[in-house]
Amino acid sequence: MLAAMLILPTLPAFGQESARRGVVPYEVEGDGIVRPLTGAPGDPNRGAALAADRQKSLCVLCHPGPFPDQHLHGTLAPDLAGVGKRLTEAQIRLRVVDNKRLNPETIMPAFHRVTDDPTVAAAWRGRPILGAGEVEDIVAWLSTLKE
Amino acid sequence: MTRGQRLSAWLLLAALAAPLALAGEIPRDQRRSGADFMAPETRAMQADDTANPAMLWVLEGDALWREPAGAAGQSCADCHGDTAESMRGVAARHPAFDEASGRPIDLQGRINQCRAERQSAEPFPPEDDRLLALTAYVARQSLGLPADPPDDPRLVPFQENGRHLFERRIGQLNLSCADCHDDHWGGRLGGAPIPQAHPTGYPLYRLEWQTLGSLQRRLRNCMTGVRAETPSFGAPDFVDLELYLMRRAEGLPLEAPGVRP
Numbered sequence: 001m002l003a004a005m006l007i008l009p010t011l012p013a014f015g016q017e018s019a020r021r022g023v024v025p026y027e028v029e030g031d032g033i034v035r036p037l038t039g040a041p042g043d044p045n046r047g048a049a050l051a052a053d054r055q056k057s058l059c060v061l062c063h064p065g066p067f068p069d070q071h072l073h074g075t076l077a078p079d080l081a082g083v084g085k086r087l088t089e090a091q092i093r094l095r096v097v098d099n100k101r102l103n104p105e106t107i108m109p110a111f112h113r114v115t116d117d118p119t120v121a122a123a124w125r126g127r128p129i130l131g132a133g134e135v136e137d138i139v140a141w142l143s144t145l146k147e
Numbered sequence: 148m149t150r151g152q153r154l155s156a157w158l159l160l161a162a163l164a165a166p167l168a169l170a171g172e173i174p175r176d177q178r179r180s181g182a183d184f185m186a187p188e189t190r191a192m193q194a195d196d197t198a199n200p201a202m203l204w205v206l207e208g209d210a211l212w213r214e215p216a217g218a219a220g221q222s223c224a225d226c227h228g229d230t231a232e233s234m235r236g237v238a239a240r241h242p243a244f245d246e247a248s249g250r251p252i253d254l255q256g257r258i259n260q261c262r263a264e265r266q267s268a269e270p271f272p273p274e275d276d277r278l279l280a281l282t283a284y285v286a287r288q289s290l291g292l293p294a295d296p297p298d299d300p301r302l303v304p305f306q307e308n309g310r311h312l313f314e315r316r317i318g319q320l321n322l323s324c325a326d327c328h329d330d331h332w333g334g335r336l337g338g339a340p341i342p343q344a345h346p347t348g349y350p351l352y353r354l355e356w357q358t359l360g361s362l363q364r365r366l367r368n369c370m371t372g373v374r375a376e377t378p379s380f381g382a383p384d385f386v387d388l389e390l391y392l393m394r395r396a397e398g399l400p401l402e403a404p405g406v407r408p
Contacts, residue, residue, distance in 0.1 A: 054337050058320070061337040072338040076331050107331070109320045119317035124374045129319060
């Protein structure tokens with residue numbers, strides 16, 4: 001109760017930076033997350049650059065897709081080309097936020113989740129792989145991939 | 148060990164020896180060396196002693212083998228004689244059970260144990276060039292012999308721990324060794340082929356490292372890749388993992404010192 005009182009009033013003031021570090025609350029409806037994680041809409045251009053970044057978002061490690069370096073992508077996951085036609089924005093959002101909610105066995109990491117798994121290296125502990133704004137950028141880009 | 152413990156150790160061993168006992172494991176006839184996944188030029192570099200950079204360490208190992216060391220003033224050769232005879236097959240059956248510590252010891256650990264206890268010298272630090280050179284030199288004497296992990300029931304609990312470490316998901320990316328090396332070998336991770344994770348070429352020269360490195364160094368790379376904590380060099384968990392990897396590789400020819408991209 002006390003925690004809720006302390007946190008709630010600060011929520012609207014959540015700046016970009018704190019949103020990036022923490023995990024924002026979200027609601028799963030069916031097999032998607034309808035409401036965006038942030039107030040500001042995602043930027044598909046930033047999302048395209050981020051999705052192609054093998055160190056930061058890691059998407060290309062596993063997925064083929066419309067990425068600039070064709071020979072550097074993985075072959076462990078579905079091709080992301082056309083994903084915006086196959087899936088709704090809400091479905092894409094849940095798959096990027098936490099695909100393990102749909103398939104606990106999947107090798108795809110949950111990008112916007114924090115666990116207390118002690119095997120996580122200290123430098124990454126207590127942080128999601130991607131912040132809310134980054135997820136929204138990637139979702140915005142994937143939603144444009146209609147063919 | 149009590150009778151009950153001994154019995155369950157044997158049962159475990161029997162289960163491990165049964166073909167296809169566990170899902171996900173690579174069947175024997177599909178086991179392939181990491182070298183099979185390399186470009187032809189890199190394979191050729193490994194196959195040709197005059198082109199394989201790791202052979203420089205083998206030469207250095209040959210010299211160190213004969214060099215007296217420590218307070219005892221004895222060389223490896225003083226005790227073991229001709230390596231081609233005395234060291235043939237040794238790498239193929241390590242890690243092995245070590246009576247002194249009551250747990251498995253790997254080849255590097257054994258070499259450091261001889262150094263500390265029989266030569267009365269300082270053990271080499273991890274990834275020390277001299278330790279890598281001696282390990283490469285000894286491992287080379289098993290070239291072409293099949294990986295032959297000992298059927299020692301005392302090793303079973305440690306091997307099982309190794310299997311557990313291989314199969315559990317770790318790190319921020321929450322992936323297990325098995326996710327990549329049992330279930331997705333042959334696939335590409337960001338353009339690089341995923342090998343089956345056999346330990347049979349180590350220590351080896353990795354072009355990316357531009358030097359020789361141990362199996363534990365390779366394992367740390369994979370752990371860091373999934374953003375997991377890494378055990379320190381020589382940690383018991385590493386040796387248990389190595390033990391399990393040797394069991395997974397049983398029958399594959401040894402190829403140390405190898406070359407990898």
